[in-house]
Amino acid sequence: MQSQFSLRLSVLTIALMGSCFAHAAVSPDQAARLNADLTPMGAERAANADGSIPEWTGGYTQVPAGYKSGDKRADPFAADKPLFSVSAGNMAQYAEQLAEGTQALLKKYPDYRLDVYPTHRSAAAPQWVYDNTLQNATRATLEEATEKVSGAYGGIPFPIPQNGAEVLWNYRLSWQGADTFYAPFDTWLMTAGGKKLQATRARFWYQHPYYFKEGSLDTYGGKHLIGKLLTEQPSSKAGEGLMTHWDMDPSARAAWQYLVGQRRVRRAPNVAYDTPDFVTSGVGFFDEAFMIFGPTDRHDLKLVGKKELLVPYNNNRAAAASSDELVKPGFLNPDLVRWEKHRVWVVEATLKAGKRHVVPKRTYYVDEDSWQVLLLDGYDAQGKLGRHNYSLTLLAPEMPVLTAQVMWGSYNLETGAYFLNAAANDLKVQYQDYPRPSASFFTPDAMASDSMR
Known part of the structure; x- marks a missing residue:
């Protein structure tokens, strides 16, 4: 009897210990806020105190007449004029609304500026994504030690996040406009000496089984993102391929x-992690790709809170410009990059004891409306700010989506070099949905066959 009692006690103890490492979903009463003071994705629905961030009223879903998938998307806010500009001369006035990396660029380059336009809360998703997000709010859980997510499907997993890991998972599992998409792209490097170089021309396909509309949590297999990349240029790398399966x-x-x-x-x-990314000729790291790529379990993730920040947003104009117009010595052309004020979640990532990473501290700034990572500051072992990553979100109202899967890059604040990746500026088509291929399309054998052609 005593041994049986001890066994039952041990099982109970293990179960309780396990539950300590899993963050529970929110209550039904909390989830009900998604139909009240919060948007269906978990953002604050109301305007801010001074109205500079307006109320969310459903996002922007107006498709231009005659638009065809893959077309360069027009700037729906082209008639807007800047409200004000921020430069080194007046940045102190706006310091509370600027990421540290943004301030560093303003200090480094006297000609750099931010043209700040009226804020448009353009992020939107289909109703079925909103419905799934509501269900996820009360069923999704996170094992913080392993970063494993359970109980989520087809929507934002943690629309009312409790910690930093949940916020970053919201980006990984954010709506990107389709369950399968395709994008040809260029990678542009700007050297410290002001020379523009093309590092890569490639094509990539991504599939989100997590967002198969006909699927369900019961039938879902666990892979949330499957990707295939095929390199076309430079000639020395033509045919090189990369396949990723994220779970x-x-x-x-x-x-x-x-x-x-x-x-x-x-x-x-x-x-993964700080392995140099061959797509950017080793200038960037793999875990910086798409702002987050792969696990972040080498860092402790702290949810600092939410703040109002000036961020790149709704950058269809920058996406339509040529690379020569956009990629300039020192920094992206301020005439083309649109900045707006938005509320963002702030997550600090600090290297865990016993782990290694060349960027031991990072600060992520995550859009409350779309859950896209908009800016990212990286610090070295001495605590010095050395890297500033950005995404120029593209608005695709026909999907509808505001996505950071294109036009992202990084500034090296020490050398003055930077890169712009996933850019279709000089190509005929942009990011687009893609007919769902067979499962064999995303296999290593298929990648090898495509690369050898």
Whole structure:
């Protein structure tokens, strides 16, 4: 009897210990806020105190007449005029609304400025995504130690986040406009000496099984993002490929690389963390791709809170410009980059004891409306700010979506070099939805076959 009692007690103890590491979903009463003072995605519905951030009224979903998938998207707010500009001369007046990396750029370059336009809360998603988000609010859980998410499908997993890890998962699982999309792109490097170089021209396809509309939590297999990238330029890398399978359990992630010289596919476990990203010729790190790429479990994630910040937003005009117009020495052309004031979640990532990373501290700024990571500051081991990452979100009202999957990059604040990745400025088509291919399309064998053609 005593041994049976001890066994039952041990099982109960283990269960209780396990529950300590899993953050529970919110209550039904809390979730009801998504139909009241919060938007269906979890943002504050109301305007801010002075009205500079307006009320969310459903986002922007007006599709221009004659638009076809893949067309360059027009700037729906082209008639707007800047409300004011921020430069090194007046930045102290706006310091509370500026990320540290933004302030560093203003200090470094006297000619750099932010043209701040009226705020448009343009982010939107289909109703079925909102419905799934409401269900996720009361069923999704996170194991903070492993970063494993359970109980979520087809919407934002944690619309009322309780910690930093949940906020970053909201970005990983954010609505990107389709369950499968395609984008050809260029990667542009600007050297410290002011020379513009093309690092890569490639095509990528991403699929979100998490957002199969006909699916459900019961039938979902766990892979939330599957990607395939094929390199076209430079000629020395033409045919090089990358395949990634990201899972709700980060320990189940997998990646493969096709190497042209070896003419074979190999597993690529180092496609994560601070491994130099070959797409950016090693200037960026893999976990900076798309602002977050892969796990973040080497860092403790602290949810600092929410603040009003000047951020790049609704940058269809920048996306339509040529690369020569946009990519200038020192910084992106201020005449083309649109800034607005938005509320963002602030998450601080600090390296865990016993772990290593060349960027031991980061601060993420995450849009409350779309859950896109808009800005990211990176600090070295001495606490010095050295990197400032950005995304020029693209508004695609026909999907509808505001996405950070294109036009993202990083400034090296020490050397003065920077890059712009996933840019279609000099290409005929932009980011677009793609007919869902068979499962075999996203296999290492298919990548090898495509690369050898």
